[in-house]
Amino acid sequence: MFLTKEEEAILAGGEGRAPQKAMQLIVALGDVFGAERLVKIESAQISGVSYGNIGDAGVEFLEDWASAGARARIRSTLNPAGMDLKRWREMCVDEEYSSKQMRIIRAFERMGVETSCTCTPYLVGNRPGRGAHIAWSESSAVCYANSVLGAMTNREGGPSALAASITGRTPCYGLHTREGRRPTVEVDVKAELATDYDYGLLGYAVGRLLGCGVPFFRGAGRPGPDGLKIMCAALAASGGIAMFHMEGVTPEAEDFSTEGLEKVSIGRKDLEEARERLSGLCGEPDLACIGCPHCSVEELRDLAALLRGKRVARGKGLWVWTSKGAYAEAERLGYIGAIEAAGGKVFTDTCMVVCPLARSGYRHIVSNSCKAAHYVPSTSGLSASVAETRAAVESVLEDT
Amino acid sequence: MAGDGGREQRYRGRGIAKFYGRGEALVSSQAISFFGGVDPVTGIIRERGHELCGTDITGRVLVFPSGKGSTVGSYVIYQLRKTGHAPAAIVNRETEAIIATGCILAEVPLVDRLDADPIGVIRTGDCVEVDGATGSVVVKRRP
Numbered sequence: 001m002f003l004t005k006e007e008e009a010i011l012a013g014g015e016g017r018a019p020q021k022a023m024q025l026i027v028a029l030g031d032v033f034g035a036e037r038l039v040k041i042e043s044a045q046i047s048g049v050s051y052g053n054i055g056d057a058g059v060e061f062l063e064d065w066a067s068a069g070a071r072a073r074i075r076s077t078l079n080p081a082g083m084d085l086k087r088w089r090e091m092c093v094d095e096e097y098s099s100k101q102m103r104i105i106r107a108f109e110r111m112g113v114e115t116s117c118t119c120t121p122y123l124v125g126n127r128p129g130r131g132a133h134i135a136w137s138e139s140s141a142v143c144y145a146n147s148v149l150g151a152m153t154n155r156e157g158g159p160s161a162l163a164a165s166i167t168g169r170t171p172c173y174g175l176h177t178r179e180g181r182r183p184t185v186e187v188d189v190k191a192e193l194a195t196d197y198d199y200g201l202l203g204y205a206v207g208r209l210l211g212c213g214v215p216f217f218r219g220a221g222r223p224g225p226d227g228l229k230i231m232c233a234a235l236a237a238s239g240g241i242a243m244f245h246m247e248g249v250t251p252e253a254e255d256f257s258t259e260g261l262e263k264v265s266i267g268r269k270d271l272e273e274a275r276e277r278l279s280g281l282c283g284e285p286d287l288a289c290i291g292c293p294h295c296s297v298e299e300l301r302d303l304a305a306l307l308r309g310k311r312v313a314r315g316k317g318l319w320v321w322t323s324k325g326a327y328a329e330a331e332r333l334g335y336i337g338a339i340e341a342a343g344g345k346v347f348t349d350t351c352m353v354v355c356p357l358a359r360s361g362y363r364h365i366v367s368n369s370c371k372a373a374h375y376v377p378s379t380s381g382l383s384a385s386v387a388e389t390r391a392a393v394e395s396v397l398e399d400t
Numbered sequence: 401m402a403g404d405g406g407r408e409q410r411y412r413g414r415g416i417a418k419f420y421g422r423g424e425a426l427v428s429s430q431a432i433s434f435f436g437g438v439d440p441v442t443g444i445i446r447e448r449g450h451e452l453c454g455t456d457i458t459g460r461v462l463v464f465p466s467g468k469g470s471t472v473g474s475y476v477i478y479q480l481r482k483t484g485h486a487p488a489a490i491v492n493r494e495t496e497a498i499i500a501t502g503c504i505l506a507e508v509p510l511v512d513r514l515d516a517d518p519i520g521v522i523r524t525g526d527c528v529e530v531d532g533a534t535g536s537v538v539v540k541r542r543p
Binding site for chain 2: 021024028031032033054055056057058060157
């Protein structure tokens, strides 16, 4: 692989032991993936933050690297942690888990990583522009950055995104190249998509059908940012899709021809099948979870409006997940107060997929997010189903 | 060649983690997930149904087709190093990001894409020397 003089110097240890290790990792991964050179990046977004996911092995590694002098060279933010960093007791998280989680956060802080823990960095200030090279690892954010923002990133792992943050570079292959962004299959959408939830079902069905590749959507209407966000999460959960194009919607759709591509079509029946697949619920839902990916301010506004004059039923819960940034803005606008007055809880820094949800005592979740319903049964053992936001929320409200 | 007792055989591959190690080979034809599949405190493979389940990988040259499972597996390889139970080296048929990342973090030599199928030419118990810097793998069969 070709390395610049500066990159060679880092690899030789000229800037210290931690940057050297990070560069070794970047170069080795470049070798594995057949990259010919590295590319400088503008931002990093690092996964592997939840103690529940990375365990003691991860805590040790991050503390060792922080002590060895690893420092972020570019703007870097974190994926959700395993708990709300302030209100963890309300999530039934215990002291030991909490103290390990805080050690992880402090290790990242020492490395100069911003500890805003969110899967939607692009909604709260870390929003790269078209053509920007970045190294992100949250799969839904990777798909959003590539598809909707036109930024360029592969699906990084936690350590590789951290090493990219420390070296300011990532191997140049795959979605960092024009060739890697070329559509591989045309998806003709034959169903009418009315809500953000429908776009989630579309993403889930297509991710399952294709597994990987870069789909080019036609006839999918004009989803807003929240619909695209939830669709990205679903595409990346049921499949390994890191980028798509959508005619008339995404910025690079007009750069590529779809001539000669394999075609598939998706109808209402496929969306219904996705819904059924995700609804293994055997009892009434007792916890509605909204915010996978993290809620935008607009979604918090809509939830506040939906809850006006309503109340969460006794024995049931409404847990809403968002970023600190969106929380602060929604609090100023009165949305947080309205959701909590109705008996809901709005948590930041974490989500239903990476927190120890089983400790909550609830058993069946319902979510508007296909990604959440896909992962929750395996990450915390609760059963799950999907429903449109209004129906999901109403299922845990008092009868009026 | 196979069957030549006591002879030394050299192979060339792609050096991914450029460290050096030697040890007794432990060969599996099945992929390995370090997360959940290997106990980081004892080095014992504990994946149910795996042909090496119950075997200790400490200090062995581990030969298997490729990694699988959660990316947290990289951190498990790192933890194995810290508990003194890391393998001496890893030889893969075709490696992937989880194993490569773990080997770099833990300084475990890693070579893949040998000029012969490692799962065919290396046998459990062979003495194997792995040089990640050159991609060279030397196999000595016990007579």
